[in-house]
Amino acid sequence: MLRFDPSGLRKYTVIFVLLALVGLFSLTSPYFLTTRNITNIISQNTYFVIVAVGLSFVMIGGGIDLSVGYQMSLVSVVTAMLMVIYEQPVWLAIIAGLVLGTLLGLINGIIVTRIRIFPLIATLATSVIFQGISYMISQAKTYRNYPEAFLFITKSKVLGLPFDVFLTLLIVVLASFVYYQTIFGLRVMALGGNEEASRLAGINTRRLRVALYAICGFVVAIGTMVMISKSNTTHSSFGPGTEFIALTAAIVGGISFMGGEGNVPALVAGVFVLAVVGNGMQLAGWGIYPQYIVRGAILLGAVAFDEYQKNARRSRLAKS
Amino acid sequence: MKSDYVVEMRGIGKRFGGIHALKGVDLELRPGEIMGIVGDNGAGKSTLMKILSGAYLADEGEIYVEGRKVHLHNPQDAYNLGIGMIYQDLALFNNLDVARNIFVGREYSRGPLGLMLDKKSMYKKAEELIQELRVDIKSPRLNVARMSGGQRQMVACARAIAFQSKILIMDEPTAALGVTEAGKLLSLIRNLKERGLSILLITQRIPDILAIADRVFVLKGGQRQAVLDVSQVTLDDVVTMIVRGKDPNGINAPSVEFQSFG
Ligand SMILES: Nc1ncnc2c1ncn2[C@@H]1O[C@H](COP(=O)(O)OP(=O)(O)O)[C@@H](O)[C@H]1O
Numbered sequence: 001m002l003r004f005d006p007s008g009l010r011k012y013t014v015i016f017v018l019l020a021l022v023g024l025f026s027l028t029s030p031y032f033l034t035t036r037n038i039t040n041i042i043s044q045n046t047y048f049v050i051v052a053v054g055l056s057f058v059m060i061g062g063g064i065d066l067s068v069g070y071q072m073s074l075v076s077v078v079t080a081m082l083m084v085i086y087e088q089p090v091w092l093a094i095i096a097g098l099v100l101g102t103l104l105g106l107i108n109g110i111i112v113t114r115i116r117i118f119p120l121i122a123t124l125a126t127s128v129i130f131q132g133i134s135y136m137i138s139q140a141k142t143y144r145n146y147p148e149a150f151l152f153i154t155k156s157k158v159l160g161l162p163f164d165v166f167l168t169l170l171i172v173v174l175a176s177f178v179y180y181q182t183i184f185g186l187r188v189m190a191l192g193g194n195e196e197a198s199r200l201a202g203i204n205t206r207r208l209r210v211a212l213y214a215i216c217g218f219v220v221a222i223g224t225m226v227m228i229s230k231s232n233t234t235h236s237s238f239g240p241g242t243e244f245i246a247l248t249a250a251i252v253g254g255i256s257f258m259g260g261e262g263n264v265p266a267l268v269a270g271v272f273v274l275a276v277v278g279n280g281m282q283l284a285g286w287g288i289y290p291q292y293i294v295r296g297a298i299l300l301g302a303v304a305f306d307e308y309q310k311n312a313r314r315s316r317l318a319k320s
Numbered sequence: 321m322k323s324d325y326v327v328e329m330r331g332i333g334k335r336f337g338g339i340h341a342l343k344g345v346d347l348e349l350r351p352g353e354i355m356g357i358v359g360d361n362g363a364g365k366s367t368l369m370k371i372l373s374g375a376y377l378a379d380e381g382e383i384y385v386e387g388r389k390v391h392l393h394n395p396q397d398a399y400n401l402g403i404g405m406i407y408q409d410l411a412l413f414n415n416l417d418v419a420r421n422i423f424v425g426r427e428y429s430r431g432p433l434g435l436m437l438d439k440k441s442m443y444k445k446a447e448e449l450i451q452e453l454r455v456d457i458k459s460p461r462l463n464v465a466r467m468s469g470g471q472r473q474m475v476a477c478a479r480a481i482a483f484q485s486k487i488l489i490m491d492e493p494t495a496a497l498g499v500t501e502a503g504k505l506l507s508l509i510r511n512l513k514e515r516g517l518s519i520l521l522i523t524q525r526i527p528d529i530l531a532i533a534d535r536v537f538v539l540k541g542g543q544r545q546a547v548l549d550v551s552q553v554t555l556d557d558v559v560t561m562i563v564r565g566k567d568p569n570g571i572n573a574p575s576v577e578f579q580s581f582g
C-alpha cells in the first residue's frame with residue numbers, strides 16, 4: 001500500500017524555486033549577486049521572516065490571522081510613543097509592545113474560539129478595529145528619532161551578524177525546535193490535521209488555539225520592533241501589508257491553508273522567493289508597482305497548487 | 321466496593337436538541353467478555369458508547385467503572401480509567417505518521433519540564449505495539465494517509481490500547497473492510513479478549529457477533545431491548561429483536577420493514 005509520497009519532495013520545492021530565481025536574476029543583472037545586494041535583501045526582510053514565523057503557528061494549527069498587519073501598526077505606535085512622547089525607558093517600551101502584541105493575539109484567539117466565527121472574517125474585523133485604535137492613539141502623526149538604545153536592535157552586531165539577522169535566525173531555529181521536538185509542536189500539527197480527533201485525544205483544543213494566536217501576536221510584536229528600529233520612524237500605516245507577504249510566503253513555503261503541514265526552512269524560503277522576485281524586478285528596471293501584480297499572482301498560483309495537491313491526495317485516498 | 325461488572329451504566333439519557341437519542345439505558349459489561357452492541361442506524365449505539373468514552377456528556381444517568389461511580393467530562397477522564405474507544409470515523413490524523421497517531425495527546429516526554437517529545441521511546445513502543453498486535457504495518461514512521469482501511473483500523477486499535485486499557489470500545493470497525501481484513505480484525509479482537517480486555521463491539525454484521533461475542537445488547541429507538549446470550553440465539557432471533565424490539569405485540573410495536581444485515 002506504499003506509494004510515492006510527493007509531499008516529501010514538495011517540502012523542498014520552494015527551496016529549488018528560490019535557487020532557480022537567484023540563478024535567473026544573476027543572469028539578467030550583474031548587480032544581483034553582489035554581496036551588497038544580497039545583504040540588502042536579507043536586511044530588508046528580517047522582520048517579514050519573523051512575522052511569517054509568528055503567523056505559521058496559527059496557520060499550521062488550521063487557523064488564519066489577517067490582522068497581523070494592524071497588530072504591527074498598533075504595537076509600533078504604542079512602543080514609539082512611549083519612547084518619544086512619554087520618554088519612558090527603552091526596555092519598558094519594548095516590554096509594553098510585546099505584552100500588547102500578545103494581548104492582541106489573545107483577543108483574536110478568544111474571539112475565534114468563543115464566538116466560533118470563521119477566523120478569516122473574525123481577524124478581518126479585528127484588523128479594522130486595531131486600525132481604528134492605532135490611528136486614534138497616534139492621531140495619524142509620525143514619530144521618529146528613537147533613543148540610541150532602541151536602534152541597537154538593527155545597528156549592533158552579535159557574532160559578526162547584524163543583531164536583527166541574529167534575532168531572526170534565533171527565532172527560526174527556536175520555532176523549528178518547537179515544531180519538531182516538543183509535545184506542544186506535535187499537538188499544533190494534530191490540531192491542524194484534525195480538530196475533532198485532537199479533542200477526542202484529550203487535547204484542550206480551545207485553549208491550544210487561543211495560545212497559538214497569542215504566540216503569533218507575541219512573535220509579530222518582535223517583528224514590529226525590528227521594523228520600526230530599522231526605519232527609525234513610526235506611522236499607523238507602517239505594518240499593514242505585511243500580513244499579505246507573510247501569508248503568501250507561508251503558502252508558497254508549503255504551509256497549507258487547511259493546517260497541519262509546514263516546515264520553517266521552506267517558510268523562510270517562501271519569504272525570500274517574494275523578496276528576490278521584487279528585487280530582481282527592480283534591478284530589471286520595472287519599478288515598484290508591477291511587483292504587487294506579481295505578488296498577487298504568486299499567491300493565486302500557490303493557493304491553486306495547494307488545492308490541486310489536496311484534491312489529488314483526496315482522490316488517491318478515495319481509491320484506496 | 322466489589323462489583324460483578326467492569327462497567328455499569330444506569331438510566332443513561334441523552335438529547336440532541338429535539339432528538340431523544342437515548343432514553344434511560346442500562347448496560348452491564350462483565351470482565352473479560354466481548355459484548356456486541358447492535359441496532360438500526362440511528363438507534364443510539366454510537367451515542368451510548370461515546371458517553372462511556374467521555375466524548376459526549378450524558379444528560380442523565382450514572383456510570384460505574386469496577387463498582388465505583390465515575391464522572392466522565394472528557395475523553396481523557398475515560399482514558400485514565402482504562403477506557404479506550406475506536407471511533408466510527410477513526411479519528412486519525414492523516415498528516416501524521418503511525419507512531420504520532422498512536423501517542424498524540426499522551427506523548428512520552430523528556431527534557432526539562434517534560435516539554436520535549438521522547439521520539440525514541442515513542443517509535444520503540446509503537447514498534448512493539450505493531451508486533452504485539454501482529455499488524456502488517458512496515459514501520460511506525462509511515463504516514464497513515466496512504467494506508468488501507470484495515471491498516472488504519474489497526475492504528476486506531478493500537479492507539480486505543482497503547483496504555484493498558486481495560487475496556488475497549490469499537491464502533492463498527494469492520495464496516496469499511498474487505499473480507500480478509502475483517503477476518504484479521506476479528507481474530508485481533510479475540511486476541512485482545514484473551515489478554516483480559518473487556519470489549520464493547522458495535523457492528524451491523526450480526527454473524528461477526530455470533531462468531532466472537534459472548535453477549536449481544538440490542539438497542540432500538542434509544543432504548544434497551546434485550547441482552548441476549550450468544551450461545552442461545554440464532555441470527556434470526558437477533559435480527560427480529562433489532563427490527564421489532566422487545567415488545568412485538570404490545571402498543572409500542574412499530575411497523576418496520578424487514579431489513580437484512582449483512
Ligand atoms: N452530535 C450529534 N448532534 C445531533 N444529533 C446527533 C448527534 N449524534 C447523534 N445524533 C442523533 O442521535 C441519534 C442516534 O445516533 P447514533 O448514536 O449515531 O446512532 P447509531 O450509532 O446507532 O447509528 C440519531 O438520530 C442521530 O441523528
Ligand SMILES: [Mg+2]
Pocket residue numbers: 365366367408491
Ligand atoms: Mg453509529
